[in-house]
Each structure stands twice: as structure tokens, then as C-alpha cells.
Amino acid sequence: MTIRSIIGSLLVAAPLATMAQNNPGSNHGNRFEQLGYLLADPNMYRSASGVPGPKYWQQRADYDITAELDEVQRRLNGSETVTYYNNSPDPLTYIWLQLDENEHDPKSDNNSFDGSNMKDRMSGREIGRLLGMEQGHGVNITKVTDASGKTLPYTINQTMMRIEMPQTLKPGEKIVFKVDWWYKVPNRMTLGGRGGYEHFAADGNDLYTIAQWYPRLAVYSDFQGWQNKQFTGRGEFALTFGNFKVKMTVPADHVVGGTGECRNYKEMLSPAQFQRWQQAQKSTEPVEIVTLAEAQDAIKHKSDRKKTWIFEATNVRDFAMVASRRLVWDAMGVNIEGKHVMAMSYYGPEAYPLYRRYSTKVVGHTLRSYSNHTIPYPYPVAISVEAANGMEYPMICFNYGRAEADGTYSESTKNGMIGVIIHEVGHNFFPMIVNSDERQWTWMDEGLNTFCQFMAEQEWDANFPSRRGPAHHIVEYMSMPKDKLEPVMSNSENIIMFGPNAYAKPATALNILRETVMGRELFDYAFREYARRWAFKHPTPTDFFRTMEDASAVDLDWFWRGWFFGIEPVDIAIDNVKWYRMDAKEPAETNKAAEAAAIREDTHIAKTRNKEKGMKTVVEQDTSLQDFYSKWDRFAVTPAQSAAWQQMQASLTPEEKQLYDSKKNFYEVTFRNIGGNVMPIIVEWTFADGTKETDRISAYIWRHNEQEVTKVFAKDKQVVSMKLDPLRETADIDENNNSWPRQATPSRFELFRSERAARGTSTGGNPMQQARQ
Structure with missing residues (x-):
């Protein structure tokens, strides 16, 4: 074989790996080594396959709660009886409970450990934080006793309370x-936080989201003992499964929705409302149980009486509620693989144009989508509440999405609402059922849930503008300076850019696993197996990593190492291309190539300019100087060459003859791993006739050299261009080095005025409103 053309070379040194290395200083033996010490050792509680071990255990806590919402004082009073089961092999002399509302206590560390600075323009909330939190917030414990009424000693440390056992x-x-x-009850619109009230000054009423409102058991587990890390407002919750019975007394005109099933709807609702409730259970379209007209009437006429709503929930890890007189409530039945589930929504008049049309149907769609990708939804109810935020609890979640005063809304508001409903309802699966520790590993619920959200969004509308999931959307984050990044396997409080790290990057990684590394069939089976194994249990990252490999027979340690334990980006470049063709020894073709090479060799600037000038040489002027060689065509095919060619052809085997006739083009391509994070190599070839072809090379091509690899590709047709990652599926941060020949990628800039908008509102105009005008 002879080289016909050598094209391009770009040499860039790859950075050193930022994660732990098994073979420092080498170009191999690091990224493809097994995770080893980075994973917890298997034991009788958690097997090496990722399945719960033969001696797996977990605690249980049952709650019987009686509470009252004092609307006048904006105060919640409660009393609970807790039955705590020690299923562990350990004797316990004390137990820990979480007091989440103490995050609003000015004495809690979370209100002072963040830096602060002055700005040219500051909001009242920002100034309030500088002056100190509003006083009077936090949990007030009035009594702790055993079942007989004997006082139990307890100690409160910020958001944690330790109760000492009598024995x-x-x-x-x-x-x-x-x-x-x-x-x-705090004003969550000014103080922040998940639970609290929102006041509507126009009609003088409040919307209460009752969440993290009762002293609740911390998790005691086999892998870390008590999870009593303080709640600072970011890292969410590790909670124990149990059964709940809750009696909540509220003003009689309040509508209440909560975790589980209400046991006294007949007493709480008017006869007409109760009839609608019964109708909704059989309807496949949302039925308004409390209508907009009834909600608007309640807003104007406040009741001074009280009612007590009774809810029960089985095998849940938490309990939350919504209460207000200014709520519309609609519901419909949804069939989830043969199980009847009530999909429901609660929302105020300002959200009616959006929530009445979309919310409950989005709830139903989310349950169907997630059930298909994980396990069938096991609970009897799923609720979406419009509350100008986004937060999740078992069977109930709080979302945003309000229309303008004229009933119109922007497309971004609509899509934002649909996305947040899918996300928060989806949290029923992660972590409400697959019950990971959110305080330590935020990505195990937010990342996995955001990945499922992406699939559900695309199943809802092929044109849905999903923000997280597509690989190219994470490029900006992964391109940031190393000192602004941290591994996904980081504690939530230590993350600088929380959304990209804990939500977007793991969701992107899982999408890449599904679409590019494993393929849908292998990924989907393993992902469902993880959900099935760890439903209603407490998984760790190790259990997830091991299950995904165990159920698929795909070694993914290199992937976990790069995407979850490391911070290096993906940046693979086409570094060098060489084009080879078979030298078939055919005389005419061989001589023609030799002639072209001779002309190239003999062409120089002086000869060119002499010819342009019309200069006659001596030999041209004096023909007597011309002999046989002056007219001899040295590149003409001779009889001897023809005979040799025919003899060679006759001696070829059928296989050799086929190879000679194929006229294959061979392209030797060198790829450079500039970013450091190893990934599959995906090459799209464009041929001279305009057709295209794609080759996919496993990431294992990097195992012997993690910085540079060379591979030969045989093509029937001549290639005119190459492009790496044509569908943008690997999150490559620099597409300028992905093409041969090089193609400049245009960048655009925009002049804009920065304005901060309320969450869920549009910043791109409201065409619906403009059309009406």
C-alpha cells in the first residue's frame, strides 16, 4: 500500500486526571480500572450484585397525629404518638428526630454560615437576611413522654432532637x-423554605402548604447509623417508612388535600361536592369537585367554624398537606397497570386557566410514564398543588404556574408548569418509594428523577423544550474552570452550582448511558431492576452502580468514575487523518499516478513564470538538438507492463481478486482525548456522492492509551468530510475540533437587559395576550 494523501495534524496535550489514579504518570491504567475502594464493601446487608443482602433490615415509625391550624395566629399546634420499631441488630439508648422548622430559627447555623455582600440594588428579603431572620420562628416542644405519660429527657441541637430511652x-x-x-407558620414567600403560607393581599386569604411540620424520625441504617446531619435548607431528607393517621382541624371553609386517603370526605364536602367526588373516580377527564365558583364564593365569605379532616397513609416516609379556602379541586381516575389511582389537582383562581386544562392530565401521564420505566405506582393518590414553588412529598407535591390577570399565559410559563409538575410528581418514585438519602446524595433522587422527567417530557410532546437531559445542554457547565466544579458524588451543602451538578449532570449521564453506551434495551431492564430491588428500601450509590452492571453485563466502572467521581469534561478531537488506497499495479493507473507525481515534482516558480512570459528554450528553438527522448512518452503502457499485469491477475485467488476489484479507501484517523473523560467515538462520514454513514466505537478503545488512539476505517467510497458526535450525544465541550476538514463554528452574542422574574413566569413575551389585543 502507498500513501496517496496525508491530511492535517493538530497536537494538544491532554490534562492530567483529576480523580484518584491507579497508575499515575501513565497514559493508561487509570480510567478503566475498577472502582474498588471507591465503593462500599459488600456484606450481609448489601450484596456485591447490588441487591439487598439476606440480612437487610430497616427501621419503621408509625404516627398518629392530631393537629390544628390557627389561621388567625398563623400557628400550627400538634400532638403525635409515635411507635418506633427497632428492626436493627443494634441496641439503642436514644433516638433522633428531625425538627425541620428550626431552619428558620435565627440561632441555627444555616442562617449565618454563608458569605454575604452589599449590592447597588437590594431587595427587602436580602436586607432582611443581613439584619437577621424574622424572630419567633422554630419548633416549640411542650411535652415529650412515654406511652404512660412519663416524661422523657430530650436535647435539641438546632434541627435535631435526641430523645433518651427509658431503657x-x-x-x-x-x-x-x-x-x-x-x-x-412562616411566610415562605419572604423567609423561604418549603412549608409555610402565601398571603394574597387582594382578597385577604392565605394558602398553607403544611410540610416538614411534625417531629419526624431520622433514619438509622446499616451503612451509617443515625443520619443526623443538620438540615440547612438545601440537602433534603432521609426518612423512615411507616403508617400515618392524621387529624387536621382547619377553618370549616378550607379545602384540604394531603398524603394518603381522606377517610371522611362525606362529612367534609357538601352533598353536591361528594357526588362529584364519586363521579371523578370513574371519569377519565378531570371533574371539578370544588368548582371555581365555589372557591370564589369562599374567598368572599369566611367561616368562623372548624372542621377536622382525617387522612390515612400506609408505608410512606412522610406526610404533607395543603389547606386554603381559595382552592379549586379537580380529579380523575387513572389506570396504572390494573391499579386504580386518583390523579388530583388543587389550585387558586389565578392558576385556573393553566391547571384546569393541564395539571391533572400531566399527573396521570407522569404516573404512566414513570411506572413504565421503573415500577407500577403503588399508592392510591397523586396530587399536584399550585403554590408558586416546587417541592415534593409522598402522594402530594407543590408546583408553580399562574396565568396573567386576563387569563393568558406565555408558552414558557405553560412548559415550565408542565415540567415542574412532571418533576415533582415523579419524586413519588425517587425518593418517596426508592428511598435514598437526599441529605448525603442529592443526585440519587434529583438526578434520577430529572432523567425520568426528561423521558416523560419527550413522551408528552415531541417538541417539549427539555432543559435537562440532552447531552449538549450540560456543555456550558462542564466547560467551567475546575475550581468551580465538584464531582456529582459530593455532599449537597458543598456544591456551588446545585442545579447543574445534582440535577442536570446525572440526568445527562443516564441519558448518555441509555442512548449511547448501553442501548435502551439493556439500560431499561437494569434501571427497572434497580427500582424493583430498592422500592421501599434505603439504597446507596454503590447499590445503584452495582445493580446497573449486574443486570446488564456491561462494565460501567469507567463511566461512573468519569461522570460521577470526576470533573473532567468530554472533548475528543480529530487529530490527524491519512488516506490510503490499494495500489492495484494496473499499468495505466500506475503510470498516470507516476506522471502526476513527476509533474508535481518538476513544477517550480521559475519554470511557471518563464512559461507565462512566453520564453522559448534553446531545445525548442534548435530542433536538431531533439532526439528519441524528446518525443518519448515515458508514461505510456509498454507491452512488457501489460504482460506482467495479466500474469499477476491470473495468479490471484478469488479472495485476492475481490480485494483488488473493491477499490477500498482506507482512512487512518488519530483521535485525541483533550478533555480527559473517556467516551465512545462516534464518526459520521460524508462521501463524495453526498451519502453519509456513521461508525460507533466503544469507549474501550481508550483502555491502552487514554490520551490518543489511532484506528483505520475501510470505506467503499471516497470520503470528503468527517464529523465527531454528529447528534451531540456525548456532551463534547468543543465542537470546533470535531470536524475534518476543520469547520469554524459561529458564535452569537445578544444585547439584553437583565431582569429577575418570579419563578415560572415568562421572560419571552406572551403571544397569547398579544393575539387577543
Whole structure:
């Protein structure tokens, strides 16, 4: 074989790996080594396959709660009886409870450990934080006793409360204790946080989202003991499964929705509303149980009476509620693989144009989509509440999405609402059912849920503008300076850019696994297996990583190492291309190539300019100087050459003859791993006739040299261009080095005025409103 053309060379040194290296200083033996010490050792509680071990255990806590919402004082008073089961092999002398509302106590560390600075323009909320939190917030414990009423000693450390056992709680035993408490319900629109009230000044009413409102058991587990890391407002919750019975007393005109099933709808609703409730259970279209007209009437005529709503929930990790007189409530039945589930929505008049049309149907779609990708939804209810935020609890979540005063809304508001409903309803699966520790590993619920959200969004509308999931959307984050990044496997409080790290990057990684690395069939089976294995249990990252490999027979340690334990980006470049063709020894073709080469060799600037000038040489002027060689065609095919060619052809085997006739083009391509994160190599070839072809090379091509690899590709047709990652599926941060010949990628800039808008509102105009005008 002879080289016909050598094209291009660009040499760029790859950076050193930022993660732990098994073979420092080498160009191999690092990224493809097994995770080893980075994973927890398998044991009798958690097997090496990722399945719960033969001696797996977890605790249980049952709650019987009686509470009252004092609307006048904006105060919640509660009393709970807790039955705690010690299913662990360990004797316990104390237990830990979470007091999440203490995040609003000015004395809690979370209100002082962040830096602060002055700005040219500051909001009242920002100034309030500088002056100190509003006083009077936090949980007030009034009594802690055992079942007989004997006082139990306790200690409160910020958002955690330790109760000392009257005697050691041995394995297999249970304890019943009681706690009375109250707290001032915070204005979550000014103080922040998940639970609280929102005041509507126009009609003088409040919307209450009752969340993280009762003293609740922290998790005691086999892998870390008590999870009593303080709640600072970011890292969410590790919670224990149990059964709930809740009696909530509210003003009689309030509509209440909550975790689980209401046991006294008949007493709480008017006869007409109860009839609509019964109708909704059989309807496949949302039915307004509390109508817009009824909600608007309640807004104007406040009741001074009270009612007590009773809810029960089985095998859940938490309980939350919504209460207000200014709520429309609609519902419909949804069939989830043979199980009847009530999809429901609660929303105020300002959200009616959006929520009435979309919310409950989005709830139903989310349940169907997630059930298909994980496990069938096991609970009887799923609720979406419009509350100008986004937060999740078992069977109920709080979302945003409000129309303008004239009933119009922008497309971004609509899509934002649909996306947040899918996301928050989806949290029923991660972590409400597959119950990971959100305080330590935020990505295990937010990342996995955002990935499922992306699939559900695309199943909802092929043109849905999903922000997280497509690989190219994470490029900006992964291109940031290294000192602004941290691994996905980081504690939530230590993350600088929380959304990209804990939500977008793991969701993108899982999408790449599904579409590019594993393929849908292998990925989907393994992902469902993880959900099935760890439903209603407490998984760790190790359990997830091991299950995905165990159920697929795909070694993914290199992928976890790069995407979850590392911060290096993907940047693969076409570094060098060489084009080879078979030298078939055919005389005419061989001589023609030799002639072209001779002309190239003999062409120089002086000869060119002499010819342009019309100069006659001596030999041209004096013909007597011309001999045989002056007219001899040295590149003409001779009889001897023809005979040799025919003899060679006759001696070829059929296989050799086929190879000679194929006229294959061979392209030797060198790829450079500039970013450091190894990924599959995806090459799109464009041929001279305009057709295209794509080759996909496993990431394992990098195992012997993680910085540079060379591979030969045989093509039937001549290639005119190459492009790496044509569908933008690997999150390559620099597309300028992805093409041969090089193609400049245009960048655009925009002049804009920065304005901060409320969450969920549009910044791109409202065409619906403009059309009406």
C-alpha cells in the first residue's frame, strides 16, 4: 500500500486526571480500572450484585397525629404518638428526630454560615437576611413522654432532637412515645423554605402548604447509623417508612388535600361536592369537585367554624398537606397497570386557566410514564398543588404556574408548569418509594428523577423544550474552570452550582448511558431492576452502580468514575487523518499516478513564470538538438507492463481478486482525548456522492492509551468530510475540533437587559395576550 494523501495534524496535550489514579504518570491504567475502594464493601446487608443482602433490615415509625391550624395566629399546634420499631441488630439508648422548622430559627447555623455582600440594588428579603431572620420562628416542644405519660429527657441541637430511652431499646422491640409541639407558620414567600403560607393581599386569604411540620424520625441504617446531619435548607431528607393517621382541624371553609386517603370526605364536602367526588373516580377527564365558583364564593365569605379532616397513609416516609379556602379541586381516575389511582389537582383562581386544562392530565401521564420505566405506582393518590414553588412529598407535591390577570399565559410559563409538575410528581418514585438519602446524595433522587422527567417530557410532546437531559445542554457547565466544579458524588451543602451538578449532570449521564453506551434495551431492564430491588428500601450509590452492571453485563466502572467521581469534561478531537488506497499495479493507473507525481515534482516558480512570459528554450528553438527522448512518452503502457499485469491477475485467488476489484479507501484517523473523560467515538462520514454513514466505537478503545488512539476505517467510497458526535450525544465541550476538514463554528452574542422574574413566569413575551389585543 502507498500513501496517496496525508491530511492535517493538530497536537494538544491532554490534562492530567483529576480523580484518584491507579497508575499515575501513565497514559493508561487509570480510567478503566475498577472502582474498588471507591465503593462500599459488600456484606450481609448489601450484596456485591447490588441487591439487598439476606440480612437487610430497616427501621419503621408509625404516627398518629392530631393537629390544628390557627389561621388567625398563623400557628400550627400538634400532638403525635409515635411507635418506633427497632428492626436493627443494634441496641439503642436514644433516638433522633428531625425538627425541620428550626431552619428558620435565627440561632441555627444555616442562617449565618454563608458569605454575604452589599449590592447597588437590594431587595427587602436580602436586607432582611443581613439584619437577621424574622424572630419567633422554630419548633416549640411542650411535652415529650412515654406511652404512660412519663416524661422523657430530650436535647435539641438546632434541627435535631435526641430523645433518651427509658431503657435500652433492644433489637426486635418497639417503643411508643408522645410529643406535643407548636410553631409559628412562616411566610415562605419572604423567609423561604418549603412549608409555610402565601398571603394574597387582594382578597385577604392565605394558602398553607403544611410540610416538614411534625417531629419526624431520622433514619438509622446499616451503612451509617443515625443520619443526623443538620438540615440547612438545601440537602433534603432521609426518612423512615411507616403508617400515618392524621387529624387536621382547619377553618370549616378550607379545602384540604394531603398524603394518603381522606377517610371522611362525606362529612367534609357538601352533598353536591361528594357526588362529584364519586363521579371523578370513574371519569377519565378531570371533574371539578370544588368548582371555581365555589372557591370564589369562599374567598368572599369566611367561616368562623372548624372542621377536622382525617387522612390515612400506609408505608410512606412522610406526610404533607395543603389547606386554603381559595382552592379549586379537580380529579380523575387513572389506570396504572390494573391499579386504580386518583390523579388530583388543587389550585387558586389565578392558576385556573393553566391547571384546569393541564395539571391533572400531566399527573396521570407522569404516573404512566414513570411506572413504565421503573415500577407500577403503588399508592392510591397523586396530587399536584399550585403554590408558586416546587417541592415534593409522598402522594402530594407543590408546583408553580399562574396565568396573567386576563387569563393568558406565555408558552414558557405553560412548559415550565408542565415540567415542574412532571418533576415533582415523579419524586413519588425517587425518593418517596426508592428511598435514598437526599441529605448525603442529592443526585440519587434529583438526578434520577430529572432523567425520568426528561423521558416523560419527550413522551408528552415531541417538541417539549427539555432543559435537562440532552447531552449538549450540560456543555456550558462542564466547560467551567475546575475550581468551580465538584464531582456529582459530593455532599449537597458543598456544591456551588446545585442545579447543574445534582440535577442536570446525572440526568445527562443516564441519558448518555441509555442512548449511547448501553442501548435502551439493556439500560431499561437494569434501571427497572434497580427500582424493583430498592422500592421501599434505603439504597446507596454503590447499590445503584452495582445493580446497573449486574443486570446488564456491561462494565460501567469507567463511566461512573468519569461522570460521577470526576470533573473532567468530554472533548475528543480529530487529530490527524491519512488516506490510503490499494495500489492495484494496473499499468495505466500506475503510470498516470507516476506522471502526476513527476509533474508535481518538476513544477517550480521559475519554470511557471518563464512559461507565462512566453520564453522559448534553446531545445525548442534548435530542433536538431531533439532526439528519441524528446518525443518519448515515458508514461505510456509498454507491452512488457501489460504482460506482467495479466500474469499477476491470473495468479490471484478469488479472495485476492475481490480485494483488488473493491477499490477500498482506507482512512487512518488519530483521535485525541483533550478533555480527559473517556467516551465512545462516534464518526459520521460524508462521501463524495453526498451519502453519509456513521461508525460507533466503544469507549474501550481508550483502555491502552487514554490520551490518543489511532484506528483505520475501510470505506467503499471516497470520503470528503468527517464529523465527531454528529447528534451531540456525548456532551463534547468543543465542537470546533470535531470536524475534518476543520469547520469554524459561529458564535452569537445578544444585547439584553437583565431582569429577575418570579419563578415560572415568562421572560419571552406572551403571544397569547398579544393575539387577543
